[in-house]
Amino acid sequence: MTAPLTQAAPARIAPGPPARPRRRLRKAGTVVLFLAPSFVPLAMFTLAPMVGSLWVALHDWNLISPMQWVGLDNFGDLIGDSNTWRAFGNTLYYIAGYLPLVFAGGLAAALALNTALRGRSVFRAAYFLPVVTSWVVVALVWKWLLNPSSGVVNEVLGAIGIDGPGWWTDPVWAMPSVILASAWKDVGFVMVILLAGLQSIPAEYYDAARVDGASTWKRFRHVTLPLLSPSSFFVVVISLINGFQVFDQVFVMTGGGPAGSTEVVVQQIYDLTFRYGRAGDASALSWLLFAVVLIVTAVQVRIQRRWVTYA
Amino acid sequence: MPDTETTPRRRPGRDRHLLALRIRKISLFAMLGLGAFVMLFPFAWTVITSITPGAGLSSPTLIPEEPGFDAYRTLLDTLPFWRIMANSLVIAVAATLLQLLTSAMAAYAFARLEFPGRNALFVVYLATLMVPMQVLVVPLFIQMRTFNLVDTYAALIAPSIASAFGVFLLRQAVAQVPRELDEAAIIDGAGHIRVFTMVILPLIRPALATFAVLAFMSSWNSFLWPLVIIRSPEFMTLPLGLSTLHGQFTTAWDVVMAGSVVSIIPIAVLYLAAQKYVIQGVARSGLK
Numbered sequence: 241m242t243a244p245l246t247q248a249a250p251a252r253i254a255p256g257p258p259a260r261p262r263r264r265l266r267k268a269g270t271v272v273l274f275l276a277p278s279f280v281p282l283a284m285f286t287l288a289p290m291v292g293s294l295w296v297a298l299h300d301w302n303l304i305s306p307m308q309w310v311g312l313d314n315f316g317d318l319i320g321d322s323n324t325w326r327a328f329g330n331t332l333y334y335i336a337g338y339l340p341l342v343f344a345g346g347l348a349a350a351l352a353l354n355t356a357l358r359g360r361s362v363f364r365a366a367y368f369l370p371v372v373t374s375w376v377v378v379a380l381v382w383k384w385l386l387n388p389s390s391g392v393v394n395e396v397l398g399a400i401g402i403d404g405p406g407w408w409t410d411p412v413w414a415m416p417s418v419i420l421a422s423a424w425k426d427v428g429f430v431m432v433i434l435l436a437g438l439q440s441i442p443a444e445y446y447d448a449a450r451v452d453g454a455s456t457w458k459r460f461r462h463v464t465l466p467l468l469s470p471s472s473f474f475v476v477v478i479s480l481i482n483g484f485q486v487f488d489q490v491f492v493m494t495g496g497g498p499a500g501s502t503e504v505v506v507q508q509i510y511d512l513t514f515r516y517g518r519a520g521d522a523s524a525l526s527w528l529l530f531a532v533v534l535i536v537t538a539v540q541v542r543i544q545r546r547w548v549t550y551a
Numbered sequence: 552m553p554d555t556e557t558t559p560r561r562r563p564g565r566d567r568h569l570l571a572l573r574i575r576k577i578s579l580f581a582m583l584g585l586g587a588f589v590m591l592f593p594f595a596w597t598v599i600t601s602i603t604p605g606a607g608l609s610s611p612t613l614i615p616e617e618p619g620f621d622a623y624r625t626l627l628d629t630l631p632f633w634r635i636m637a638n639s640l641v642i643a644v645a646a647t648l649l650q651l652l653t654s655a656m657a658a659y660a661f662a663r664l665e666f667p668g669r670n671a672l673f674v675v676y677l678a679t680l681m682v683p684m685q686v687l688v689v690p691l692f693i694q695m696r697t698f699n700l701v702d703t704y705a706a707l708i709a710p711s712i713a714s715a716f717g718v719f720l721l722r723q724a725v726a727q728v729p730r731e732l733d734e735a736a737i738i739d740g741a742g743h744i745r746v747f748t749m750v751i752l753p754l755i756r757p758a759l760a761t762f763a764v765l766a767f768m769s770s771w772n773s774f775l776w777p778l779v780i781i782r783s784p785e786f787m788t789l790p791l792g793l794s795t796l797h798g799q800f801t802t803a804w805d806v807v808m809a810g811s812v813v814s815i816i817p818i819a820v821l822y823l824a825a826q827k828y829v830i831q832g833v834a835r836s837g838l839k
Contacts, residue, residue, distance in 0.1 A: 267666075270743050274660035275672075278653040281712035285691065286679040292690030303693070352583050357576075365826060366587045369594065372822040372829065374772035376790035377811045380797055381593050384600065384607075384804050392596060392611045428590070429833060436834035485683050488774045492794055506685050506775075514779070519689050526686040533683070 297524040302517035314524035324525065326500060327508040328532075330415065334504060335483035337419035338426075343475060345423065346430025351464075353431070354438040364435075368428035375425070375488035382421035383408060383493050411501035414494050418502055422489055430475050437471025438464070466549040473548045477540055484533045505529050594815070600808040607804035622805035623813075629799065629806070630784050632813065635792040640817070642704070642788060643770040646711040650766045651759060654717030655725075659747050661718065662725035663733065673722075680715040684775055692779050706780045707788070711770055717762050724758035725751055761832035764825055771818055789814040 297314055299307040318324045349367055353360050370378060385393050386407035394404030405413040441464065449459045487506035490496065496503035496511065503511075505525065512522035600606045601622050603615035626632055660666075661673055691710060692701075700706040732754070733746045741749065752759070777791040787795065793810050800806045822829055 267664075271660060271664050271666045274656045274664065274743070274747075278657040278676075278713040278718060279672075281653065281709070282676065282679055282715065285694075285710045285712070286682060286687065286715075287675075289687040289690035289694065290679075290682055292693070293686050296689055296693075349583075349586060352579055352586075355579070357579065357583075363583050363587055364830070365823070367590050368830060369819065369822070370590060371833075372768055372818050373815055374774070374790045374818070376772075376774055376793050377814055380793060380807055380811055381597050383797075384808065385593055385596065387607070387804070390607055390609065390611055390804075395611050424590070424593070432830055432833045485685060487685070488790075491774075491778075492797065509685050509688075510775075513689055523686075523689050526683075526689070530683060530686050534681070 293523045293526065296519055297527055299520045301519045303513070303519050304517070307520075310520065314520050315528070318521060318524055318528060323500075323503075323508065324528075327503055327505045327525075330500075330502060331484060331486065331504045333415055334419060334422075334486055334502075335480065337416065338422050338483055338486075339476070339479050341419065341423040342426045342430050342479060343472075345427040346434055346475070349427065349431040350434035350438055353435060364431070367431055370425045371428045371432075373425065376492050378421055378425045379489040379492035382417065382424070386417050386420075408494050409498060411499045414498060414501045418486075418490055418493055421493065422486070425489075426479070430479075433475050434468065434471050437468045441467045469548040470550060473540075473544050477537060480536055480540070481533055484529060484536070597808045597811050597815070600805055601812050603805055605805065606808070607802050622803075622809035625800075625803070625806045626796070626809045626813070630787075630792055630796060632792065632810070634785055635787050635789055636813065636817070638704075638707075638785075638787065639771060639789040639814075642707055643767050645708055646770040647763050647766045649708075649712045650714040650717050651763055653713045654721050654762065655752065655755070655759065656747070657713075657718040658721035658725045659743075659751055661722045663746075663751075664743070676715045676718055680719065688775060688779055691776075695780055701780060702782045702786055704786065707777060707786070710776060711766075711773075714766060717766065720762050721755060721758055724755040728754050757828075757831075760825075760828045761835060764821075764829050765832050767821070768818070768829075 296307070298309065298311060300310050300314070301307040349363075353364055385391055388394060388404070388406040388409050391404075391407070394407075397404040408414045408417040445463050445467065446459060449463050454462065485506055486504050487510070490502050490504050490507050491510070494502040496507040506529070509522045509526050509529070512518045512525065599613065599615065600611075602618040602620065603612065604617065604619045604621045606615075606622075657676070661669065687710070695701050695706040695709070700709075728751060732750050736746050736750050771788075772790060773788075774790040774794070777788050778794070781787055781791060784792070784795070793807070793814060796810050797807050
């Protein structure tokens with residue numbers, strides 16, 4: 241294609257005729273026309289509920305009888321409630337298991353697929369399939385695989401002489417079961433993000449390192465890892481946000497049990513609202529969670545300078 | 552650095568090098584194969600279980616002794632499963648189309664129109680992106696109850712008419728279209744609506760496709776909101792239907808797996824057909 245011949249830029253800089261009221265009105269009309277279809281729904285179904293949620297958090301309310309103003313009491317009660325701490329503890333346990341697993345798996349898959357290999361697109365497609373599958377399906381499939389009495393995992397373990405645990409029926413093993421299923425689902429997501437990051441590293445860097453006599457490990461440590469850090473940073477930020485909001489797979493696999501061993505924060509919000517009729521506490525807890533996520537994300541953005549290298 | 556393959560004469564060192572390379576390649580392949588087995592076996596097991604009558608009551612078998620489709624029959628007898636699947640499809644398609652339209656229009660406004668408070672408004676859009684669904688669930692539920700919309704399609708779809716994420720993603724795409732192209736159209740007498748539909752939309756098609764796939768997937772898989780707002784089976788979507796099914800058949804795993812198979816098939820077909828866009832879309836959302 242040849243370069244456009246029209247000299248458009250000067251025409252834009254040149255001051256137009258003074259805007260007449262009618263033209264301005266038309267201009268405003270255009271803006272409204274283009275923005276209203278997204279702004280009105282966002283205002284109604286996101287902004288208004290946001291404000292509403294804060295309002296509910298300041299009240300005691302069982303969803304039926306009139307609301308009662310309690311000010312910040314709900315927040316105070318939550319902080320003094322051991323269930324809140326247990327919920328945050330369980331959520332942190334989930335993240336501590338899930339994040340390293342999904343990152344290591346995704347990185348290994350991305351490195352293996354970042355080579356000229358026949359059939360790599362087939363492997364990539366296979367690894368990514370769980371990502372498009374819904375959390376409910378993943379949770380059900382893993383609940384079945386990890387069934388204590390007739391699940392295939394314990395059957396295989398039994399065949400090699402290991403007495404498999406009760407998985408999601410055992411308070412000790414329930415959270416590892418949830419973590420396993422979640423990491424399996426998301427490993428393909430991390431792989432795709434890191435693969436894109438790997439492919440954007442210029443080959444010259446590796447060539448230069450090789451000329452300098454750097455070993456495979458040194459090239460990985462001093463070229464790949466630093467230049468992959470922006471993608472790694474994105475994965476960590478997104479995984480932490482999603483980790484704090486973990487719910488679907490917990491609800492389906494354990495419902496927060498057994499004995500509260502997988503009662504994560506969002507499960508607690510759900511139970512407070514729809515099982516115990518404590519909508520005020522639930523809203524306050526959801527804002528507490530939001531605040532924690534915001535702080536964690538902000539801290540990560542601040543400390544990224546120490547480990548993220550932008551080429 | 553010149554490659555060893557350019558040297559014409561065979562040398563023992565080169566043979567050893569080639570052998571090492573081949574071993575590395577084979578072990579890499581073996582590792583990838585093992586990984587693929589771990590990723591795919593659960594799907595295969597889902598299908599096998601669904602055609603094993605009475606699975607869950609006895610020890611698992613890799614090849615069912617008397618395969619049958621009883622589970623699928625039970626599935627259809629228990630829940631209006633075709634209707635539930637149609638619900639999921641209609642809701643996901645509607646949500647995707649609505650989000651494409653509203654997001655593309657807003658993207659055009661933010662990238663091309665000039666008006667006071669544009670940046671501030673964009674920040675408001677971005678802020679809604681950070682609010683998790685859990686914060687909104689209670690007031691949204693109350694809102695829908697006030698409007699008498701609990702247990703309706705309208706309530707299912709209302710929160711997904713607009714997408715701040717879509718606005719953000721598509722604004723980047725619109726901003727990359729050279730302004731000369733719109734200006735040429737404006738000189739030809741086109742208004743904003745014509746520029747938007749005839750110039751911008753065709754040029755941002757890859758971004759639209761990427762966003763369409765992401766929006767469809769997120770609607771198809773969403774669970775928390777349907778769980779809160781839907782009670783009757785005839786308005787359920789697949790994830791909610793499946794979770795309800797599991798609540799009714801806690802030990803009949805063949806039925807639950809049959810439901811899983813049925814709900815995986817459409818999204819898997821879509822994924823395999825649009826693989827390029829799906830993977831690119833996810834990769835692009837990471838690179839920004």
